[in-house]
Amino acid sequence: MVDGSRDVDVEKLISFSKDLVQFLKDDKDVGFLKQCLEQSNAVQLxxxxxxxxxxxxxxxxxxKINMCNQRIAEAQSEAAGDAEIDTLQKEREQKLQIEQLLREELRVITDEIDDLDHQRASIEEQMQSLEKLERDQLRADRNSVHLDPS
Structure with a gap:
């Protein structure tokens, strides 16, 4: 049986070879294959x-994407710079407010010092007046003691 199946395979192979030779001999089929090859080459091109x-x-x-990414990075950098500028401006405004408060406090203290200077000057004038009155009183008492021999 093994030999018989082998014969069948050889017979099929011979039959297939004959069909192939017949197919290749036919101009229509060769033309069709050439046309398919040309179309295949055209599609490939x-x-x-x-x-x-x-x-x-x-x-x-x-x-373009790389350029956009660069622009985004630049914009983010500028935004960070803008944020830093905003922060610095806020700090500056706070310092200006503190400076204004300190100036106001200095003005109040200066006014108080001026008031104290005026009070001191007034007290000194009063003391001088009292001293003068005391001296005048002492002179008057001395003069009355010298005038009154009793």
Missing amino acids: QCLSEYQTLRSSIQDYEA
Whole structure:
């Protein structure tokens, strides 16, 4: 049986070979195969062309994306700079407010010092007046003691 199945396989192979030779001898079939090959080559060239176009487009888009990323980084840097400027301006405003409060406090203290100076001057004048009155009183008492021999 093994030998019989082997014969069948060889017979099938011979039959297939004859069909193939017959197929290749037929001009119609060869023409059809040539046409298919030409169409295949045309499709391959078209695909290659589209591939190159798409690759170029992808590179252009990647360049645009990189440029956008740079702009984003610059904008973020500027935003950080703006935020820092805002912070510094707020600090400056706070310091100006503190300075204004200190100036007001200094003005109040200066006014108090001026008032105290006026009070001191007034007290000194009163003391001088009292001293003068005491001296005048002493003179008057001395004069009355000298005038009154009793």
